[in-house]
Amino acid sequence: MSRPLCHFNDIPEGESRGFTVEGMALFAVKKDAELYLYKNECPHLGVNLEWKEDEFLDLDGELIECAMHGALFQITDGHCIAGPCQGESLKPLPWKMDDGQVYLL
């Protein structure tokens, strides 16, 4: 099995964390004790989303926000609900947890 991204408890509730695996940027958000993993690529221009390291959420922590032009995405399904790529979605990534460690599949 490949190396874990992190321990499930390493990401506090309501926060996000960026990772790079074999050159691919991805990020995780924990909301309501669930973890959501997405490729770190805005559907608008294909850039990374965060405004600074590990900061992928809007001020309220309710939506994922692209720092480039402010597109807003639902945390639970990556769907863009506002901004230049409205109607498109972030790419969800499959993962699994083993002994508390989070692995990208």
Ligand code: FES
């Ligand atoms: S690049 Fe993300 S909203 Fe434009």
